[in-house]
Every structure is written in structure tokens, then in C-alpha cells.
Amino acid sequence: MPTDLDIARAATLLPIGEIAARAGIPDAALEPYGRYKAKLGLDFVAAQKDKPDGALVLVTGINPTAAGEGKTTTTVGLGDALNSLGTRTMIALREPSLGPCFGVKGGATGGGYAQVVPMEEINLHFTGDFHAITAANNLLAAMVDNHLYWGNELGLDARRISWRRAIDMNDRALRSTNVSLGGVPNGFPREDGFDITVASEVMAVFCLARDLDDLRVRLGRIIVGQTRDGRNVTAHDLKADGAMAALLRDALAPNLVQTLEGSPALVHGGPFANIAHGCNSVIATRLALKLADVVVTEAGFGADLGAEKFLDIKCRQAGLAPSACVVVATVRALKLNGGVAKSALGTEDVGAVTRGLPNLARHVQNMQKFGLPVVVALNRFTSDTEAEIGAVQTAMGRLGVEAILCTHWSDGAAGAADLARAVQALIAGKSARFEPLYSDHLSLAGKIETVAREIYHAERVSIPPPVAAKLKRFEEQGFGHVPVCIAKTQYSFSADPTLLGAPEGHVLPLREVRLSAGASFVVAIAGDIMTMPGLPRRPAAEGIGLDAEGRINGLF
């Protein structure tokens, strides 16, 4: 089998205007970026608002393992398959971050014959949205320190500045820094640090904003720190919100690209799901719903992180209600969850599959708790045996859920046709009764405890007294009604990445909480999760380069 990059390069792409036309988008709505990417003007977006909505399908997965599950690949394959069956379908994905691209993960545009293209461009700068988000974040940071430098009229307490800088790079050296060193001309020394752009509040604001006005209002609401007596100071107080909105204006228009099979895909926004809310922009999802009968979208990492936040944060804030949910799994990943070593994955081991199945079962049941009908997509590998596959199908059958074999990775749309038919049936069945997991009125601690109990099966949440006091303060300041965005490892239902399967009775150790007043959620950081990843010993960047024809090698 050729590599993803080989396949992407060998493809003949259609001019983006043709893809747009297929989706009913007039040429005048396009801002082309090269020949195969375009932004869709915000005027066009606004003009669709009275059209009826299509059905929303969420693709999520089990906890990720080293074996790979293929969630993006399934999102693309399912979208292509629905289109090939005659259902007018759009795909809504996140934009990749440069951090993982140069680190371990490679690209984030699907794989095999289920990819969005042009893959090199989408994986690198794409249309510059993340750069705009980084710039807006760092303009605010520069204006904070500049305010201190010129006399600090607002009385910001330099010890209580919570606004951090951002960079779209895996760079552990920037996690914890001292800035403004070197004397009078460089300002007042203080502790600072950088988060990866995809973990920043500006990214969250960008992805949750309904339109340009909402964007500006949310940006203005961002809290950068407190005064000595605990008053919040906002981006609006610093007069930074206008310039931040100006920096983000063009980026806020959704990006249209195509799949290898010519399906239209909106790829826009991209918060990480472990340290942020993990789904593409509200603007893109809502637009896609206006333009298509079915929209297939993805939430990052396992359903405990990505799907929970998609449903409790994005759907709650944007008034969205999914019609069906696809949970992606593989026999290999279940075997890893069942305790098999990666080197032994090629050998049949039904016992290991069975031991790993509780992970999948819990994710499925969690999605059912939200009132969503579920289908399992089982991405087939050649090493999977009939007995192993049968074990998965039997177990899912007991939950009233189909587990459907998929081969879109090697076969494109045809390999996801069965899955597409199952999804069509779930949509037609109209059995979805979507409800968020908790109500707005629950306390912030109560919301965290609800997610921990219901989704993670934790026995309890450990909240250190200073963290509890902070949550209380957020409530006193009028932010008690917002949802919570729990940051934890993606590898386990617990905060311990080594606890695979479906652990029970564990404790969720909260380390820190941050109020994202612009995004309208409270970030609750549990365990060792970092808001800035590091590079591995041999970063993927070492293998990336240009060939003699100037083409990019080493992305995968």
C-alpha cells in the first residue's frame, strides 16, 4: 500500500470552485487560497441563517492507543460513502496543529483513501488561521506587559496575571519562563509561560463564536488577570479586543477543501481535546448544516474527552443536537486495552479483545447517556480474525448497537458504505433525544463531579482547597452557569495514562482551574496533563523536507 502522502499526491484534485458548486456555494462566496482551498465569506455564511438544518453526525472513538484507530479517516470515509449513496453530505473537521505535525503524530487529514486534500498545505499553514489566533493571543500578552510598563493605570497585580503567551509548536522550554528580564527598558520581571495555540482561550473563543460580533464580545470578556484586591481585568479594559478581532476577521471565515473522492469538507478551528474543547468551529458546523442534508463531524481523542466536550460545551452553547454518534474502534486497539504488547498484535487473541471491550462499551454507553443512537465503526486491519471481530460484534449487540466493519482506508467510500447505511438508518429512525449531561445550574464543582462520575466512572474528584476556593470565586463573580472543560490524559478514562480498559473507583485529581470568561467555560486541569507538549527524542520534523522537485516529504 502506498503512503498517505503518495496517495494524496497522486490524486487529481478538482478546482475548489467545482467542489463549492456541488455544495451549492456560489462562486461569489469564495475567497480562493490557491486553487484547491477557499474561505467562504462571512456575508454568505450569515445569509444562510434561515435555511433548515441537516442532520448532525458525531464521530468519536475509544481511548487512543499506539495502534491508531482512524477517527478522522472514518469521518472522511463516512462522508464520502454517504455522498456516494446520494445523501448530500458535508464533512466538518478541525485544522491540524503544527505541534504534533513536527512531533509524533504526523498529519491530521485522515489516511489511505479517506483523506482531505491538499494534505501538505492543510497540515502546514493552510489558510493561516492558527497563525492569526497565535498573533491575537500574543498581541493581548504584549499589551498586558506594555500596560505594566507604562504605569499600570488599571492596577494589575503582576503576580495575578493569568494570560499566557501562545505558540503553535511543541516546545517544552516555553512552558515556564521568566520574562521582562534585563533591566528598566524591558519592563517588570515576572513569571510567565506559553501554551500551545490549540490550548489557548483565543482558539476556544474562535471556535465557539457564532459570528464576528460574538467573537469581538467574547474577546473583550477575556480575563487577563486581577488587581491586588481581586477585581478582574479584561481584554476590553486594555482596549485590545478590537485589534484582536481585526487580526481574526479573515480567519473566522470557514475553509472549504475536498476529500480524495470530491466530497466538500469544511476544515476550520482546532482546539485539542485533552487540554481544550476539542472540536471544529461552531461557524463551520452551523454553515455545513445549512448546506447539506447530513454533516459528519469529529471530536478529538476518546469520547470521554472530545465527545463529552462537543456535547456539553459546543452543542450546549451553539444550540446543536446530533442525530447519531459513531464510535470508532479497532480490534488491535482493543487488544492493547486488553493488555497485549504492541509487538504481539499480529497474533489472534480473542481473550485480549474481550478484556479490552469494556473500554469500547463504556464509551458507547456514555454516548447513549446523552440520548444519542450509536453505531460502532470497526476499522479493519488484515491481521483481524473472524473470531476477534465476532467478539466485538457480539458484545456490541448486547448493548443494542451494531459494530460495522469498515475498509475505507484501503477502499475509499465503498469501504464505508455499510457504515453509511447504518448511519442513514439511525438518522431516519429519529431516536436521538439529545440532552447535555448536566444543567447550567449545577455548581462548577458539581459539574466536574458529574463528568467524573458519569463519564469517567471515578469514585470521586480530589479538589485541593485553593482550587475549591477558586471555583467558589468564579461562581461569586457570576460565572457559575458555564460548562466545565476537563483537561486530562487522553489515554485513559482516569487521569492516569497507564490505566487502560474501563477503570472504576479511581480518583480524579484536580490540579488547577482557569476561568475562560471569553470562551464561557471553566478549564479544570487534572493530573499531569500539559498545556504545552514537548517534542519526542526523534521529532517527525527531522524527517520532513523538500525533494528535488520542491515537494514536501515526511508528512504522514
Added chain:
Amino acid sequence: MPTDLDIARAATLLPIGEIAARAGIPDAALEPYGRYKAKLGLDFVAAQKDKPDGALVLVTGINPTAAGEGKTTTTVGLGDALNSLGTRTMIALREPSLGPCFGVKGGATGGGYAQVVPMEEINLHFTGDFHAITAANNLLAAMVDNHLYWGNELGLDARRISWRRAIDMNDRALRSTNVSLGGVPNGFPREDGFDITVASEVMAVFCLARDLDDLRVRLGRIIVGQTRDGRNVTAHDLKADGAMAALLRDALAPNLVQTLEGSPALVHGGPFANIAHGCNSVIATRLALKLADVVVTEAGFGADLGAEKFLDIKCRQAGLAPSACVVVATVRALKLNGGVAKSALGTEDVGAVTRGLPNLARHVQNMQKFGLPVVVALNRFTSDTEAEIGAVQTAMGRLGVEAILCTHWSDGAAGAADLARAVQALIAGKSARFEPLYSDHLSLAGKIETVAREIYHAERVSIPPPVAAKLKRFEEQGFGHVPVCIAKTQYSFSADPTLLGAPEGHVLPLREVRLSAGASFVVAIAGDIMTMPGLPRRPAAEGIGLDAEGRINGLF
């Protein structure tokens, strides 16, 4: 008179394909970025190589003052005027940096009726080139610290790491930082700092590279630091050059836009002239020379900084030879140089003009030292009197140079027609005998001394012993043949920003030297010049925002 932004907004832009067609660029060579910007494919660029070159005209100026001189405006006005006279002309400008845009300077796209458009987009993210340069710079930085973290196979001495991080923002808090704080998972603490992107070596490499191959080779040559025994460690040693080149690939294609009068303009690359080499990319300039009979280009700040580096660094490395030079001045700026307060500029003061004229005269004579025929463009303000203008013209006449009144700011091309005719005459006269100021073979200290003596009229250069030792070491390492890039204040011929006019007998105090092995020059930092600017008390950012129609306000 309406503002620059009002004028730019009121303009009806032509589709970029029409502008391209006027310049003989086929549609297939265009990568559109929206409807009014396009990148020109590197294959198209390469295919022009055997065409004859047009004539190159350099626009430079006196030392900048608070009164404003209008160098970019003149570059645009002259280009428009040449086109309106029937000379096939292209304009080659630098891209604006976000730093000054949010600081004091506002935009950098010309002014009045001599602008390149779309001005908001060019001034903000444009086609993302600076973001790509920032990312490439910071990927290398992350790979340096990652190398230390994972065992430091190359033996880098953490105290001798010279590679700094970069951001396209005025942010004094980042000038001097400590990074990798916070314990074992975050690496080995060390001193670090950020330069503004336009002062980074990656920017210089980008602007000096002839093609993608040259870019990759130069990137690989970049020195990030030394081992304990003084061996240089390069980006190539860290295997970072390939990924950096991949990040820069699309950015390296020149950007085509238009002037308000429809002249084609390549706006590409943008190093500052006080702390870097100050001119647009070699690729864009060389392409423009293939496509037009005359190319008008600009070097930043005063001729002592921008033009000297344009001639000694860019023209030397790229094999370019200008045919003529335009030195821009205004009566108001000369009066400021003559000691008049800004508030008194409206009053006739021939004496002050006369006292300020030595500044202009020295810049003119300096350009003549390079073998270039010169014309002075005198941008007219309504407060200028006949006597004041006459004083300038008489003084220039004594140097054998015409001083031509220009009103392109208010009148567009028609206001620069006389200037255009004078430039046509200089080109037709073929009197240019371009020679760089110093030979490759001179020592590095000798090169610095030559520029200080011949251009700045300094009595001597003060080189602290450790700086002298560093220059010696660069020579021992085989870098003695490269040109020097002197970083100093733009406000004076000296390193003291308050010494206006044409100071003699001053001392140029070198503070630091840095080897840019990728760019192939040695940066010599003199006086207090910063490689990272700060924001003013009231940053321009405070006034930037979106209006009710989503248009950007506050750029100027």
C-alpha cells in the same frame, strides 16, 4: 483630504488576474489568495531566468524624522508615473510587520493616492509569509532545546546558544527571558530571548535566497550555538533545515498586488533596515527585473542604513546593479534636521532648511560613492514655501543633482510625472557604475570601519576587546569574506538618535556582533538599538477594530 484607509477602501480594485496579465504573467502562474492577492509560482519564476533584465531604480531617503518623508509613497507614485508615461514598470516593496502596525507606525503600504492595496490585508497577515518565517525560526529553537533535553548528543554548550526565538510583535517583555524553568520535564533552564521576526536571520535568509535550493542550503548553514570547545553547531546538524524549508516553501513565492492606479507590485519579504538588511526579497526583485523594463524598489529608513545594505549586501550577493537612485526628502524633515521644533514646522524658515540640508547632501553624496546617478524627490506639503524649496534645489544643483517636487500623495501618478521623467533620463544616460563600498577581502573590522567612515562620517569605531575577538574568530572559521550588516538607530548618521543633520567626528560604539552564516553576513550592533521593539504608551492597537460592517478601522 480623506485618510489613507478611506482612499484605499473607496478604490475599485481589479481582479489580480488582470494585473498579472498586464505584467505578462499567465493565469497558470498565479496562486490566488483572495481576489486581489496572488503568489507567483516558483516554477514560473525559474522559467524567466534567461530573459533580459530591466533597469533597477532604488528609492531611499534622508534620516527619518517625526515629520514623515514618504519613501514607500514615492516608490509607489514613481512606479505609477512611469507606467502612465508608457514605461513598463513593476514595483518591489517589503511586506509590513505587525509590530509597528500595532505600535506607532501604522501601515506600510504608502499613503494618499500612492498606495498598494488591499491595504488592510497587506498590513495584517497578507499571505502569511511572516508567520511562516516565525514558525521556521521557532521550530529550530524548539529543536535546539529538545536536543539538550534528550541527552545533547552534539554537545551544545547551553551557555553558548545564540539562536533566539522570534515573534512578529513589538513585545519588550520577551527581549530577555529565562526558559525551561519548572523542573525536569521542562528541560535545562537557560537564558534566552525573542527578536522581532523582521530582525531574525530566517527573514534575512528568506530575502537573500535565490531559489528553494539556496534557501535550504542557507537554512542548514545557520549556526545555533557552539560546543564547549567552540565548534559551531548548525541547523543542519540538528536535522531542522528540511522542515524549516518545508515551512517556508509556499511563502518563498513572491506576492503580486496592485497600486491604486493598477500598477503591478511585488510585495515580498521584509527585514527591518535598522536591525537587519532592510530590503524586499531577492527572488521578487529578480523576477520583477525579468517582467518589466523598469523596477522601482525601496530600501528602509535612511540611505545610511537601508541603501547601504541594499547595495553592499543584497546587490553584492544577488549580482544586481541599480541604474539610478532616488533620495526622498521633505522641506519639513529638513527643517527638523535644522533644529526647528515640530510645532513650528508651519512657519517659513529658510535658515532651518539650509541648516538641515547637509543631511540630505551627505546621503546624496553617499549614493554617488556607490557609482549611482541620483535624483532627489521632494515630497511637497502645502506649508512649503518657494524660498524653502529653492534653497533645496540650489543646494542639490551644486552636487549636480536635480531636486524634483512631487505631489503623488495628493495627485497620484500625475504628481510624480516630473520625477519619472528625470528617472527615465538617468536610466537612458547609462551613467551608473555601481560598485559596492568595500571588497569581500577586507577584514570584518575593516568593513565596519569603512562603512562608519565613508557613510556615517564617524571618526572611528569603538570595538570592545571581546567583540574584536569574536570578529577574529568568525574570520578563522572562514566567514571573513561576508559583508557586514550594521544595526544602529535610524534617526542619525551616528549611533546617537539625537545627533541630527550631518554629524562628523563621532564614534560608532559596537556592542555586539553576531554571525549570520545562513544569510552570509555579520551583524554588528552599535549603540542602544534593540532587536525587539516595545509598544508606546498608547499603542496603535488600541484604536484598531471592526466597524458594524466588519471592516477594519484604525490602520493608517
